[in-house]
Amino acid sequence: MNLPQQVKVGDELPELPIPITARQIVAGAIASQDFEDVHHDKAAANQKGTPDIFMNILTTNGLVGRYLSDWAGPTVRIRRISLKLGAPNYPGDTMVMSGQVTAVQDNELEIAFKGKNGLGNHVTGTGYLTLEESA
């Protein structure tokens, strides 16, 4: 698919829009074993000053991992993801993932990514990938 020698700095990853629904937020929270009430209980979220439940950081991280590995293909190894959260992902929004290759060294890639929703950037960060020889 994307062999290392074909990837170059400046290459853009195709955008991926991810609809943010209460179902997505709750499914992600439960799959990541995160039972904090702000990720499934709107009344509790309101009490803590937010207008609705919002996505937990593990789900964001999982979606970033999916975005990077979908692009890099079956031989990818994710070595590191470093991210910062900004605008929360609330139900009813859409987060559009985008990314760009910022460094290539042999089979090691560095990708700057972001996920933007209706309130601004939900997530920005860097992913470090290794593309292994396919068997």
Place this chain on the structure above:
Amino acid sequence: MNTALSDLEQAIEPLRKRYIGQRVGPYLAWNKVSRTQIWQWCAAMGDTHPEYLGGETAIAPPTMLQSWTFRDVHGDYAPGSTDQNTYEVLGKLDELGYFGSVAVSYDQQYLEYLHEGDHVHSFSTISDISALKNTALGTGCFVTELAEYFRQDKTLIGTATITYLKYQPNQTSTGAPPSSPRKIERIRPVENTDSQHYWQGLRDGKLLIQQCSDCDVSRHPPQPMCEACQSINWHTVESTRRGKIYSFTSIHHPEIPPFDSPNCIVLVDLDEGVRIAAQITGVKYDELKIGMPVRANIVEVQKGLSLPIFEVEQ
């Protein structure tokens, strides 16, 4: 304000002394790495990467790292875990009034992928409790945790540095948060007697250019009087929306929602002889050139607001 803040700071200082640098653990995973848990994760994330569930032995997405040794739904750690609670400090901050909690940054290194049957344990260290800060959510401090994850054979398989904001929620004027998240919209243009025709034209899918009814000179943006002959008689002509780039700029920072980033703005000499500023899309900012032929589409950017948005004409 400063006095108040320093009093509050003093309440936090003992927590720093007590908790920072203390490595606690092990925390055991409730279960061995299982296909079921991996499937649930992949289903929730929409992750169809063939390596995870496609083979005889399921392989866990590395991003699951932190979830393995989390507490269960009742807040209990798995049997065999330490009795010490690494998040005790968060509870202490709750008691001081900083009961709001959000994770703000995450840095995970994945050294080894986990396979079905692996059994994870972890250690955790609170590495920092910041000074109190005023944030958009409220006053609070940032708590940073370093977690280390090991396989049953004691191999370090990954690390996670997680920063949480513990805060005292700002009260809104009504004492209650808004019932639904606000969407950030573009500022609406002022529509008055002199300009209403232009914005309505765009809503009708037309780019209308004013023309003097006495001397035929076209003008844009809309204004009440002809600069050439001072006549206040005018009519509009519908633009072909074609022209050439006279100048351009692209805005990278700061990123301002709901605008694109980079946001490429062109000044276009329309074939009708007037100059117009608008966004251009479908072209990279570093590919823009003066003189490029462009054509505008009329796009409803939000309810009731349509704008001309250019693209390069092939």
